[in-house]
Amino acid sequence: MAVLKILIVDDEVLERKALTKIINSSTPDVAVIGEAPNGRKAIEMAQEHKPDIIFMDIKMPGIDGVQAVKEIKKLEPGIRFIMVSAFNTFEYAKEVMQQGVKEYILKPSSKKDILASLGRVADEIIQERKQKEEQQNLKKNLDRAVSIAQKEWVSSLLVNQVQDITFEEWSQLLGVEITYGYIMLISLASQNSDLSREEKQERYLWLKEELKSISKKHEAVVGPMTDMQTAVLFLGQKATEKANFKTNAVAIIENLNSLYQKRFQSELRIGIGLPYNRANELNKSYQESVKALHELLKVPFRKYLFGDKQGSAENAGDAGILEAEKRLLDALREGDASQVLFDFDSFVKKLTGKETDRSFIKKSFEEMFILISRMLHELGINYERTPSIDEGDNMMTVIDTGKSHLMSVVHHVQVWRNNQAKGMLHKAKEYIENHYGDSLTLEFVAEYVGLSPYYFSKLFKDRFGMTFIDYLTEIRIKQAKTALLDQEKSLKEICYSIGYKDPNYFSRVFRKQTGLSPSEFRKTAAVTAEN
Numbered sequence: 001m002a003v004l005k006i007l008i009v010d011d012e013v014l015e016r017k018a019l020t021k022i023i024n025s026s027t028p029d030v031a032v033i034g035e036a037p038n039g040r041k042a043i044e045m046a047q048e049h050k051p052d053i054i055f056m057d058i059k060m061p062g063i064d065g066v067q068a069v070k071e072i073k074k075l076e077p078g079i080r081f082i083m084v085s086a087f088n089t090f091e092y093a094k095e096v097m098q099q100g101v102k103e104y105i106l107k108p109s110s111k112k113d114i115l116a117s118l119g120r121v122a123d124e125i126i127q128e129r130k131q132k133e134e135q136q137n138l139k140k141n142l143d144r145a146v147s148i149a150q151k152e153w154v155s156s157l158l159v160n161q162v163q164d165i166t167f168e169e170w171s172q173l174l175g176v177e178i179t180y181g182y183i184m185l186i187s188l189a190s191q192n193s194d195l196s197r198e199e200k201q202e203r204y205l206w207l208k209e210e211l212k213s214i215s216k217k218h219e220a221v222v223g224p225m226t227d228m229q230t231a232v233l234f235l236g237q238k239a240t241e242k243a244n245f246k247t248n249a250v251a252i253i254e255n256l257n258s259l260y261q262k263r264f265q266s267e268l269r270i271g272i273g274l275p276y277n278r279a280n281e282l283n284k285s286y287q288e289s290v291k292a293l294h295e296l297l298k299v300p301f302r303k304y305l306f307g308d309k310q311g312s313a314e315n316a317g318d319a320g321i322l323e324a325e326k327r328l329l330d331a332l333r334e335g336d337a338s339q340v341l342f343d344f345d346s347f348v349k350k351l352t353g354k355e356t357d358r359s360f361i362k363k364s365f366e367e368m369f370i371l372i373s374r375m376l377h378e379l380g381i382n383y384e385r386t387p388s389i390d391e392g393d394n395m396m397t398v399i400d401t402g403k404s405h406l407m408s409v410v411h412h413v414q415v416w417r418n419n420q421a422k423g424m425l426h427k428a429k430e431y432i433e434n435h436y437g438d439s440l441t442l443e444f445v446a447e448y449v450g451l452s453p454y455y456f457s458k459l460f461k462d463r464f465g466m467t468f469i470d471y472l473t474e475i476r477i478k479q480a481k482t483a484l485l486d487q488e489k490s491l492k493e494i495c496y497s498i499g500y501k502d503p504n505y506f507s508r509v510f511r512k513q514t515g516l517s518p519s520e521f522r523k524t525a526a527v528t529a530e531n
């Protein structure tokens with residue numbers, strides 16, 4: 001049990017010393033942590049030390065004990081008081097009783113009376129702490145049980161096995177009316193991302209915590225994480241909000257993605273299913289979110305897509321339009337002018353062939369311009385000009401505006417690829433060669449050279465014919481071979497010096513690269529040197 005802290009307040013130094021001696025010698029569970037000669041000093045020390053109990057003299061010059069109690073109660077309401085006075089008057093007792101003070105002892109007090117009063121207050125504090133701790137443990141266990149139950153329920157609805165719980169029952173459990181629900185499938189990173197188990201768990205727990213504060217209009221129930229993807233069930237409270245669920249969903253996504261990018265220097269990709277009024281229909285929403293995320297992952301710059309009842313990506317039209325848009329962005333990134341023109345024509349044909357609504361087509365062009373702007377930003381190309389489309393523009397004007405913009409973008413990409421990109425990649429390669437012994441990640445090196453992880457990875461492989469991980473591994477194994485020639489160095493020492501944390505993993509990677517274990521390589525090298 002924690003020691004209770006006591007503050008003694010009295011304008012008479014002998015009274016303070018006597019009380020301190022009695023209390024400190026009485027029990028190991030209490031200790032005097034300070035003495036104050038007046039009310040003003042008592043207020044300062046109460047704020048600084050936050051004692052559990054204060055022995056407060058009533059009659060003191062300046063701020064008296066009653067005034068001091070009132071001020072301290074405002075600042076630290078949890079502190080208990082034992083009033084000490086040479087005046088046995090009802091008015092004094094009445095004033096401090098109004099402040100919640102229960103103990104009142106007279107000067108001179110016997111040791112027995114002092115300790116009895118202290119014991120009653122201490123027992124009250126200890127009992128309160130026990131009750132609070134029990135309540136906290138109970139709440140913690142209840143929250144954990146509810147969390148497990150919710151996770152299991154989400155898992156059940158994903159495989160379409162939810163038959164035994166309704167929105168009415170969820171309303172009773174959560175204490176709010178639930179009228180509809182929908183699923184977001186959130187990808188926290190690529191399945192093959194080089195993250196440790198602890199890092200993956202950290203991101204998952206972060207998501208659960210942030211959703212509590214972000215999704216104010218919904219109850220968010222987070223399911224288990226599989227291959228860095230997590231299904232989140234959003235339960236809506238007002239039927240009138242269902243029609244605007246996309247607006248609310250986008251607000252949640254943009255807020256969440258902004259926080260995630262700041263914390264992990266990475267972005268979420270999210271597929272969203274449609275809302276349903278019955279719990280046993282939520283599997284449909286999940287299937288829609290799965291298909292939407294599948295389509296989304298084909299396009300590098302989109303952060304989220306809504307699914308429709310047929311499972312296609314509603315925001316991008318059908319799969320043909322989405323694929324044409326992806327090819328167009330890829331051609332722009334490569335700086336291939338002829339391919340850009342070809343893919344732009346294909347995009348326009350598919351878009352106008354499916355849609356006749358002029359406002360929708362204009363909106364699709366504006367969205368494409370935004371995607372291009374994001375792509376340029378990710379590449380590190382400073383190109384701020386984005387064309388505007390007026391309401392009165394006819395279709396040919398819109399198409400010509402788009403084509404002109406694309407040609408201007410291609411030119412800037414070509415200049416960038418011929419100059420800056422080469423320099424950035426060689427800068428990255430040089431950094432890897434000088435820091436192979438550190439815990440390097442693709443994201444860190446990409447940030448170092450000012451490229452997005454996605455494009456850094458793509459450009460690195462295009463330029464050097466191997467992935468970032470393969471190149472880093474090649475450098476580390478090369479250094480390991482050199483280090484193994486020194487018989488004085490242990491395998492563990494070599495492992496750590498080249499950037500690996502696990503000697504067993506280092507041995508597996510070394511064998512995969514060379515066909516020999518580190519020990520076998522060292523023996524072979526030693527025999528070769530002797531001959």
